[in-house]
Amino acid sequence: MHPAKSVIYFTVATGAGYGLMGWLAVFGVLGLVPADHAFGIAAFGLAFFLIVSGLLSSTGHLGRPERAWRALSQWRSSWLSREGVLAILSFGPTGLYALAWVLLGQNSGLVGIIGLVGAGLCMMTVFATSMIYASLKTIPGWSNRWVSIGYLVMSLMSGSVLMLVLQSTFTVGASGLIIKIAIFFLALGGIIKLLYWHSLSTLPARSTATTATGLGGLGANGQVRMVESPHSEDNFLLKEMGYKIARKHAHALKRLALVLGFIIPMALVATLAVLAPEYSLPVSLLAMVFVALGLATERWLFFAEAKHVVTLYYGETEI
């Protein structure tokens, strides 16, 4: 599948923003972080910036962005529509929680319940995003059981690293817990990614050129190969669905994503447990940069590596 930059930014940025929003609510309610004014402005500002810029970016690949509001109407049947509706619904409680935190200096009690409702809606939005991909039977690499759990874990993972950066910047609350949480989710994210790639390489093909054309019955060991394409140049189908990358690159990029996005950040965050507090800001910032690079690589692979069954009509033998 064609890896559109707008969609890669959309999934990575909104995932991190929603994850951060979730941790802010949980830490606020549990009283682990006080309702500090400056911290609140920076944290909610960052979360809303990531979410809003991500959502705007997702409209960048539309043919008619001015009609985007119409996408809210079909929530009964379409995951894309559900994602849009949930994204808008979540702004209500998260916005109220942010205002209460920043203006009233409150982040627990009744206000905390609003925050938790918002956090729940944020996670449902991330789940709906993942289901846009996971519900497509035509792309076996996406309709895989590790996809939704991966999106949720990587959202909480990148959100926890952002939370760590913010806590380090404003020296608000003790950072011991968020360090443990970040390490846990970085490890979990890496494991899920490995399980996902393992599952991709071991699952049997769902469709073949034989089932696509029905021409396998012409011989006992029937094989079907394309002799002539319907057109001399790439058409929309091949540009959108027929994206190919060299296999050796896919392998190298997988390792790169794993090292950049999960292993290096995990090592950096782990050193924070023993380093002096003055190192926590630069080290957590560095971890954040690596997570961003790793997740962008991982997401690019998620799109570029996914094969669509329509390519069976264009020379692929099994998918």
Added chain:
Amino acid sequence: MTSLPQNPSKVKLGLVIDLDICVGCHACAVNCKEWNTSGTMAPLTDMDPYGAQPDGVWFNRVHTYEAVDEAAGTSRTVHFPRSCLHCDDAPCVTVCPTGASYKREDDGIVLINTDICIGCKLCSWACPYGAREYDEDEGVMKKCTLCIDKIYNENLPVESRVPACVSTCPTGARSFGDLGDPQSDVSKLVAARGGYALMPEQGTAPVNRYLPPRPKKLGERHAPRMLEHHDDSADGAGLLARWVDKVLSA
């Protein structure tokens, strides 16, 4: 509403494509383009049509495949027209976030309302058959309408009220009719010839059917014998030629 019809009628209009007689002439694709570029989904935009990399919206694509059985040493060349199959369980309809993509309750035809389509392309991702095309110029998706503006057009003579691809096919490889009625001509044809659905494992329940190439008859598997002619015989030649032959052969 992009849910599938709650009370679908029994009528399922669709195509039956006979792979035994298709010669791969692309007339269906061309006539489809001509009719539909001024039809419901008009225009079928072309980008860079006379340049180095022409690209454009087509609802029919004719592939050519070779079905090979290496163990038996046989192969068949098959021309394979590909278009929308107007699926009963059309995934392109249910994924649509705007309601632009819909399946008609009356006859099962899958259509797009291009006035409200946002061009998110998700329907093209959901379709296993590549039936959905993106109009880069208009920023919306387009697809086969089963020539809805032709098959119900009372200004046309009755025999012309079939999709453009069907009326133009010079070999009669394409048939149009109600595949929901087991007594219709197309349903009988499918039953008689063992017509099949494409990628049934995708769970889309396509309406269109393909008829397989008929099996080759035994005895045709050898190449035709070459004409026998003997360079070394002068039998039947004229007197002079026979004398020259005798001198040179000596």
